[in-house]
Amino acid sequence: MAGTLFLCATPIGNLEDMTFRAVRILKEVDMIAAEDTRNSIKLLNHFEIRTPMTSYHEYNKIEKGHKLVDMLLDGKDIALITDAGTPGISDPGEELVRMCYEAGVTVTSVPGAAACITALILSGLSTRRFAFEAFLPSDKKERREVLDQLAGETRTMVIYEAPHRLLKTLRELLENLGNRKVTVCRELTKKHETAFATTLEDACIYYDENEPKGECVLVIEGKSRQEIREEARAQWEEMTVEEHMEYYKKQGISRKEAMKMVAKDRGVGKRDIYKALL
Known part of the structure; x- marks a missing residue:
């Protein structure tokens, strides 16, 4: 019998958000595949999880993915974790899931924290329909195409951004989308969590004068019908x-x-x- 791939969500900041089920699964599986083993070892030590760990990230996702699938086909159970949040969302986990399905391996989810959902429900904007864009492309042409598409988007939009690029991205969004409502979420679930509900124009003014700190999630209102x-x-x-x-x-x-x-x-x-x- 083939093993099972468990997609285990981990906290995005507050360690108390770790679920009882996730801790149990991580202790019971034969191997944990982690995006960054140096980062994840801190989490595992906190919960006294001694399961062997291996790296699985963007730069080895194909080669290591085949090795993990072989282990699963040999009957081993593997848990996939990311640096923070739910694996498979804006990370190489989606590639491993695809490979498992192609090989006939069972995949299941151990749900928990996800930064995009946490920010969305904190935003005060419409949650009925939303579009998740993760990080905007770094390639100029591709970025231009995505921004053009977002300009006509009627759903609430969720975008990730690093603090050192935040102001540039806010200015691009203002130029392409107009002065929409936006909630800038920072340090989610942590001590200094903030959900700054404002407009793109006012956000640009604010962060031009105040250096942003911490990973950010932007939740932007869609174009009205x-x-x-x-x-x-x-x-x-x-x-x-x-x-x-x-x-x-x-x-x-x-x-x-x-x-x-x-x-x-x-x-x-x-x-x-x-x-x-x-």
Whole structure:
């Protein structure tokens, strides 16, 4: 029988957030695969966990991943942990999960802390729909593409950022998204935890004068549907009614149906479109 891969969440700051189940699993498995063994040994020592540990990180995820899968196929149970939070979110854990499924190995989750969810529920912004972006790409072209996509995003957005890059990222977001509401979450679950609810413009002013410290999670409000409707209406109003009608008729839409669509786009009645065409 093949073993099981356990995705074990660890605290993102406060050690009291470690679950009883996570401690038990980490003691019972045959091996712990950790993103940074030097960092994780402190956690394991705190909870008196003596299980052997090996490194699994971004730079060895393929080679080490195959070795871990072989161990699992030999019947060994392995727990995967990250530096902090839930493995598989913005880290190489997702690659190991994929490899396990391809090999027919059972994967299960031992849930716990996750910085993105913790920040989202602290933000005071809408939590019903959200888009998690993790860290924005460092490549300029790719970063530009992501920012362009975020400019039209209607869901609440969650972004990770390091303190030394925070101000630059806030300025880029302000330039591309406009002056949205934002909550800057720092030092989550730790002694100096803060959730700074403000706007992108005011955040830029504040952090220009106050050096940010600690890892940050930005929670940014999405574009409202009203904004999208107003932008679309402004686009249509740049056309004459005749041009607007022609736009739909070229798509094979009947004159009668095109009149309905033009009226809806412009926020007026169909009779008004009929009169304008006359």
